[in-house]
Amino acid sequence: MxxxxxxxxxxxxxxxxxxxxxxxxxxxxxxxxxxxxxxxxxxxxxxxxxxxxxxxxxxxxxxxxxxxxxxxxxxxxxxxxxxxxxxxxxxxxxxxxxxxxxxxxxxxxxxxxxxxxxDELPALPGLAERWGMSVFHCPYCHGYELMEGRIGVMAVGPLSMHHALMLPDWGQVTLFLNETFEPDVEQLASMARRGVTIERTAVRRIAGHATVELADGRAIDMAGLFVVSxxxxxxxxxxxxxxxxxxxxxxxxxxxxxxxxxxxxxxxxxxxxxxxxxxxxxxxxxxxxxxxxxxxxxxxxxxxx
CATH class of the missing domain: 3.50.50.60 (FAD/NAD(P)-binding domain)
Incomplete structure (x- = not known):
């Protein structure tokens, strides 16, 4: 100085x-x-x-x-x-x-x-604590380092379709709808062409590195998660x-x-x-x-x- x-x-x-x-x-x-x-x-x-x-x-x-x-x-x-x-x-x-x-x-x-x-994140337990470490918003900034692993997209609404359709270039994508919206027929077809898996069960919290715990008791491990803030x-x-x-x-x-x-x-x-x-x-x-x-x-x- x-x-x-x-x-x-x-x-x-x-x-x-x-x-x-x-x-x-x-x-x-x-x-x-x-x-x-x-x-x-x-x-x-x-x-x-x-x-x-x-x-x-x-x-x-x-x-x-x-x-x-x-x-x-x-x-x-x-x-x-x-x-x-x-x-x-x-x-x-x-x-x-x-x-x-x-x-x-x-x-x-x-x-x-x-x-x-x-950045204002969805009020999902465990999400904010992992922001910038295993929860991201920019595929170009963090996608490559996930090494083509399992990538979760935490939906906040229709805008999350952008993440869901982009991220298959970086790994195996699951879109967690979490009761935020329901994709229409055209959107479902677009995701099917990109190999995106749809998960409709509500998300209870994020645990571990990037484990998505669902309301029905299942826990799905991810290499990383993406969310629109x-x-x-x-x-x-x-x-x-x-x-x-x-x-x-x-x-x-x-x-x-x-x-x-x-x-x-x-x-x-x-x-x-x-x-x-x-x-x-x-x-x-x-x-x-x-x-x-x-x-x-x-x-x-x-x-x-």
Whole structure:
């Protein structure tokens, strides 16, 4: 961490210090912009030990990727890092103010919101405790490591059909309906073509590594389980500023254009809070685009960002 005195005025404030925020801040730092990164320390994948599918980092510890990104970023002298939670975003006559929960305020010409999302899991005993370890949401991130074993999909409704039809490429799939919905004739035919087994008995709990205990007393061992989580933004800042939101399959996310600009001039959003689905590689790409666009805004103004 830099030893310089903490300023209260910056060119750009990046809210969120995970993969998207680190990527955005790095682009800005390399453009010699004065950048403040405010981070509450809540990476979405903090429960997962390893990260997969990110070029050059496949299989590395997720925490190590983030830690190295932060260490590299803080070598740039124009960057300051602040551990804390941003509570309020306010538009100023020129720029924005971010106020922390402790009352401190910081101003900038532009904002990059990389605040991530919070996952809300079904209230099924044993599910949340295994999140990121043997219960997952992204086949591309975790499917290969299940070694073509038995994979369970815990249904939350018709949206779980997406998992059920994708995951046979990674293993032998059982869809546990758990009384959430009944597939129609066409859906049943699609799953039959993909070799998906349907289990209609209610699920009582998840035990062991990924054992599905059913209401009739049966216990079915799985290599891993997949479930669709509901998501909501990890911060209220985008809505406070009036950014337009969009309804995705799992919840609201911030609407952005191709440069990651939101509907509010001078505010950019990247990472999981600004796309319907994502992973580390996509978050890093989004962050790079947001950082470049925010830099252009500091030069040319909102119309050319």
């Amino acid at each position: 830099t030893t310089q005195k903490m300023s209260t005025e910056f060119d750009v404030i990046v809210v969120g210090g995970s993969y998207a925020g680190l990527s955005a801040a790095t682009q800005l730092a390399r453009a010699r912009r004065r950048v403040l990164v405010i981070d509450a320390g809540q990476r979405r994948n903090r429960y997962a030990q390893h990260s997969h599918g990110f070029l050059g980092q496949d299989g590395r510890e997720a925490a190590a990727i983030a830690a190295e990104g932060r260490a590299q970023l803080l070598k740039y002298p124009t960057v300051q890092w602040l551990e804390g939670a941003a509570a309020q975003a306010t538009r100023l006559a020129r720029g924005f103010r971010i106020t922390l929960t402790d009352g401190r305020g910081f101003d900038a010409q532009a904002l990059v919101l990389a605040t991530g999302v919070v 509901r998501t909501h933004s990890g911060s209220p800042l985008a809505e406070q500023l009036g950014c337009e939101m969009e309804e995705g399959p799992t919840g609201l996310f911030v609407r952005t254009d191709a440069t990651k600009a939101t509907s509010v001039a001078g505010v950019f959003a990247c990472g999981d809070s600004a796309r319907a689905a994502g992973n580390v590689a996509m978050a890093v790409a989004d962050g790079a685009m947001a950082g470049v666009a925010a830099h252009r805004l500091t030069i040319f103004g909102a119309q050319a960002a």
